[in-house]
Amino acid sequence: MSVQDHVDIAVIGGGLVGAALAYGLRRQGQRIALFDEGDSAFRASRGNFGLVCAGGKGGQLDDYAPWALQGVEVWKDFGDRLVAETGIDIELEQNGLPVFCPDPAALAERVAMMERLQRRSGLAFEVHSPAEIDRYMPGVSADVPGAVFCAIDGAANPMLLLRALHASLLTGDAVLRRDARVERLEAVSGGYRLVTAQGVTRCERVVLAAGLGNLGLGQDLGVTLPIKPMRGQILVTERCPPRMKVPSEHVRQTRDGTYLLGGSWEDVGFDTGTTAEVTRAIARRAISYFPFLSTVRLVRSWSALRILAPDNAPIYDEIAPGAFLVTCHSGVSLAAIHAGKVAGWIADGALPAEADPFRLGRFAD
Numbered sequence: 571m572s573v574q575d576h577v578d579i580a581v582i583g584g585g586l587v588g589a590a591l592a593y594g595l596r597r598q599g600q601r602i603a604l605f606d607e608g609d610s611a612f613r614a615s616r617g618n619f620g621l622v623c624a625g626g627k628g629g630q631l632d633d634y635a636p637w638a639l640q641g642v643e644v645w646k647d648f649g650d651r652l653v654a655e656t657g658i659d660i661e662l663e664q665n666g667l668p669v670f671c672p673d674p675a676a677l678a679e680r681v682a683m684m685e686r687l688q689r690r691s692g693l694a695f696e697v698h699s700p701a702e703i704d705r706y707m708p709g710v711s712a713d714v715p716g717a718v719f720c721a722i723d724g725a726a727n728p729m730l731l732l733r734a735l736h737a738s739l740l741t742g743d744a745v746l747r748r749d750a751r752v753e754r755l756e757a758v759s760g761g762y763r764l765v766t767a768q769g770v771t772r773c774e775r776v777v778l779a780a781g782l783g784n785l786g787l788g789q790d791l792g793v794t795l796p797i798k799p800m801r802g803q804i805l806v807t808e809r810c811p812p813r814m815k816v817p818s819e820h821v822r823q824t825r826d827g828t829y830l831l832g833g834s835w836e837d838v839g840f841d842t843g844t845t846a847e848v849t850r851a852i853a854r855r856a857i858s859y860f861p862f863l864s865t866v867r868l869v870r871s872w873s874a875l876r877i878l879a880p881d882n883a884p885i886y887d888e889i890a891p892g893a894f895l896v897t898c899h900s901g902v903s904l905a906a907i908h909a910g911k912v913a914g915w916i917a918d919g920a921l922p923a924e925a926d927p928f929r930l931g932r933f934a935d
């Protein structure tokens with residue numbers, strides 16, 4: 571098989587993680603090729619809730635709290651630049667985000683966790699009553715015990731974000747290979763060799779950013795990764811007049827007026843089905859927060875698989891010389907820091923001490 575391309579860095583995976591890294595690497599002046607398997611793969615980036623959110627992150631890994639906050643702090647600049655470069659409005663809004671708690675005990679527990687995380691990261695939050703929530707999410711039930719509100723959080727449109735990142739790669743000398751599953755990844759002298767059905771690419775460095783596809787790619791390099799799928803189902807309603815000024819963790823109104831309802835965490839392996847039982851549970855919870863939703867029609871639903879490490883935090887590591895692993899849940903929230911700092915690390919060819927808490931070694935026990 572002939573060598574198709576020879577690039578500095580090959581990024582495997584064209585979801586939000588790989589595309590953000592490829593975007594950042596290009597800005598760093600690297601000659602890159604991005605490979606994406608396409609519709610046959612699991613693709614969390616096309617099935618997520620779109621929140622840009624630091625609140626609550628780091629519950630199981632303290633260092634994740636300041637990292638997630640940094641990620642959200644740099645989002646606006648990243649988003650503005652992407653929109654200016656591509657002309658695609660990614661619908662970013664960072665006007666705050668409440669996390670509802672179903673009962674007073676859950677609220678107390680959430681506040682305690684946020685206080686602990688705040689000591690680590692400085693993330694500001696407030697506890698809001700239903701009357702306060704009603705100002706930005708009119709129609710909230712007076713029976714809701716309260717919500718923890720982070721003013722810096724918000725949401726974007728994840729499909730438009732992905733489209734903008736890909737569009738940015740179509741200009742200039744980046745190679746974007748769609749429907750190009752990397753069948754084999756091999757270490758060779760001076761770098762790596764990627765084999766797809768279309769041909770072979772040689773690169774000096776490679777980034778494994780293929781979501782759950784990283785499980786197989788890691789094996790190619792002799793590394794077993796501790797990530798697993800975690801299903802989430804999302805319900806979509808008919809379009810309604812604009813009402814909500816901000817998104818919440820489980821209910822948000824999109825720019826086009828539909829409500830997205832979500833929040834299931836299902837440990838069901840690689841099953842991407844939807845179920846009536848979970849649909850009912852998601853709808854019931856949403857209606858308990860916003861009773862007016864009981865008269866709004868559902869029009870469709872889908873499921874997608876989160877890519878989860880045992881502590882829900884990202885993994886950044888160099889798993890073989892010049893082979894970088896980047897994987898996370900929260901690929902929307904971390905898109906800006908992936909395009910910035912993390913792409914910079916990879917362009918430099920080495921992870922700094924700042925990446926140490928996120929290396930695979932933390933799971934050694």
Ligand SMILES: Cc1cc2nc3c(=O)[nH]c(=O)nc-3n(C[C@H](O)[C@H](O)[C@H](O)COP(=O)(O)OP(=O)(O)OC[C@H]3O[C@@H](n4cnc5c(N)ncnc54)[C@H](O)[C@@H]3O)c2cc1C
Binds near residue numbers: 582611613615616903
């Ligand atoms: C229900 C749900 C809700 C979520 N809500 C949020 C949220 O509100 N905010 C947030 O920040 N995050 C959220 N997430 C998480 C977010 O969607 C993911 O963190 C993010 O999409 C992961 O992106 P990724 O690029 O790593 O993976 P993916 O989107 O899965 O992309 C992996 C890509 O790699 C490609 N690929 C796989 N194997 C190969 C191969 N061998 N060769 C070439 N290409 C390959 C695939 O084609 C795919 O496009 C949610 C996830 C789910 C499931």
